[in-house]
Structures are given as structure tokens and as C-alpha cells.
Amino acid sequence: MTAFGITPKSFKLLDELTANNNREWYHAHKEELREQLLDPFASILESASAKMKNAKRPFSGSKQTMFRLYRDTRFSNDKRPYKEHVGGLLTPSGNKKEDTALIYAHLASDGGFIASGFYRLETKDLNRIRDRMIEDAKTFQAITRKITKAGYHFAEIEPLKSMPRGYAQYADHEHATFLKMKSLIVSQNQSREAWIDGSVVKELVKLHKATVDLMLFGLEAIGKKS
Template sequence: MGIGFSAQTFQLLEGIRDNNNREWFHANKAEIKEHCQDPFAFLLVCATQELSDHSVRLSGGKQTMFRLNRDVRFAKNKDPYNYHVSGTLTRSGLKNEQGGLVYLRLDPSGGRLGAGYFGLTAKRMGPIRDRILEDPDRFKTLVEDLAKHDLEFGTESSLTNMPRGFTDKADHELAWALRMKNFMVTRPMKRNDWKGDGVVETVVDFVKATTAVLEFGLVSVDKPKV
């Protein structure tokens, strides 16, 4: 059984984007499930199987996918549906994972893969910053290893100034890392990257290349200081 992403997959995602209303969505709901959601769930299952003996056990499937329906109660954008299919691979096998995870997003332009820790509060980001300072050589090795795979930490949403408690480190060689609000690495995906069974290998290779990111935060984020 193949993954099943095709030109029709992207046509449907474009359709949701361009016809974001209940009538169009329900008229195409069965096809969206067949060509977008079901193969995405199967991809997560296949990746789980391929990673079954990996050092950081990650798993996912239908239960770790996010809904297409949007909660618009407090949103400025009142479109009722997301036009991307997304989900995660987590150590708990649940999508409400509070620790490190791998994120997959399929959208009309292609999408992206991500790995690490996202949406951390300052309190939960603090231990990662502490660890960067306590073990700078390990962190620098991590950055160098990521670069070998053409990957790097995302710094787009970094703080302009040093975070509270780290203001005396403004001149530190790793100050840029201390200013990060998230501890995430991403990889853009083109449409063709999703087509064929090779997408499983692409996801698995990405997980293996970013495992050190997850491991770096295991102690510091998943077991935060009291």
C-alpha cells in the first residue's frame, strides 16, 4: 500500500483555501479524507514503524493529527477550516505532548517538517538556556551536526533583547541561542517531496538528523526546575 499523496491532494488543499466555507468543504469531505487525511495518517504510522528501534521512541497516527476545523471564537481570521493537514510524532503517542516532538505539515505549497520544542514559556525555556551555557561544546557540536544536513535552528521569532536572567550574557558567543523563544529545527517540503513512498524515508531521515535536538531538551524541558 502506497502513501497516496498526489496532484489531487494539493488540488483539494487549494480548494479548501480558495473556497473556505461549509458548503464546499462538506461537498468534498470524502475526497479530502481519501486523498489528504488518510494518507497522512498512514505516513505517520509508517514512520512510527521505521523508528521502532530508534534511540528516541516516537509514534503517531490518526490520533496525533490536528483537525481541519478551526476554533474561530477568538480569532481575527474567521475561516472555518485549515487548508493544511498536520500532525505529530511524539514519545507519548498523543498529540498533546508537552515535550519534544516532530511536526509534519502538508499544505498547498508543500509544507514543512519540524523537530524540537515549540511554544515554550520563559520558565520552560530557561532550563534549555541554562544547559546551553553549562555545556556549550555539546550545543556547538549539535549545531555543526545539523549543518551537515543543511539544517539549523529557527531564529525568526527570537527575542530582540536578552531574556530575563541572562542579560549579563549579551556578549556570549551563544547569545543568539539564548535569545531563541523556541528550540526548533525546520525543513521546508516541496510538493514532490510528498509524492511516493520515499516520503517515509524523508521523514525518518529528518527525525534521525534532529534526534540530538530532542535529546538535548529531554532533561531540561521535560523535567523543568522546580
């Protein structure tokens, strides 16, 4: 019994796509991929959205906030035509083009992961968040403690080795580690079973609840609070 249509066969399809990442195999299994992976994934995003609609800051996603399986290989040495995972967003606007706060769901052969926060912001926006970390250090500390207490951790995604330009004087600041981050992302691995039984929806809602203050902190810093 599955909640949204993700089954062991869905993961078998991802394994087969990895082993046969070519246009012939893809077109022969296109309908199967839609039924076993893409449509169920969209339903998961929609279900999570419905459970977040009354939150402090609702996030939403749907089929329109999913990423295509096609890869853009024009400027890449990796010429595989298709991604070997399914990915999609939940954002404050419900728009995939949202470029600030986001929740990301990643369904892969090993189960994948979910993540929340700010990913590779423009330097001007990132610096505004850094400035607020310094100016309102106590609030930021409370936010990070809440996230840690909830059992999550910040992912170290390409952190700077030294302090960013203009922040050298804050090398000993209590938030120096965060000031060196280019992305403020909280992530959690997911098992295959979480997708099959639908509990990934509950995990997305829990992640949103644990990180919404982080995202509000950042959105307010860059002037995008609605």
C-alpha cells in the same frame, strides 16, 4: 504510482478548499478530503513511526496525533472555518498533547514542510534549556554542528531582540543567538513530489536522526528523560 495515496488531486483539493473555505463546500467534499488527504497523511505518520521504533529515542504518530481541519474562530478576526493544510505530530509519547519535544509534518498546497525540536515552551522549561546551554556549552555546540552538517538550519521563530530576563550577562556567550530563541526548531521545506512518492517518510526519519540529540539535550534539561 503513489506510495501512500497522496496524488496531484490531493493538492488540487487543497487549492479548492482555499478558494472555497466554507461549510457548504467542505461538507460536499468531506469524504474526498478524508480519502485524498487525511487517511494518506495518517499512513505517512504511521510509516515514519515504524521506521523510528528502534531509534535512540523513538517518536511516533498516527491519526490520533493529527490536527483537525476545523479552526477555532471564537477569538479570531479570521473567520475562515477550516485550515487550508493538514498537520500532525510525532512525539516521544505518541500523544498529541505532548508539549515538549516534537516532530511536525505540514502538508500544504505548495508542498509544505517538516520540523523538529521545541516549539514555544513555557518560560520555566525554556530557561532550564538555556541554563544547560550555558553549563554544557561544548555539548550544545556539538549538537548544533551535527544539525548544520546534516544540511538543516534553525528557524527564527519570533526571536527576542535582546537577551531574555536573567541572561543579560551572557550577551557575548557563544550561544547568545540560541539563548534569545523562544523556539528551538529545525525545519525543511518539502516538495509536492515528496508527498506523492512517499519520500517524505525518509525525510522525517532523517530529520529525527539529525535532531534527536537536540531533543534529548532539552528533555534532560527539563527533567523529562524517560
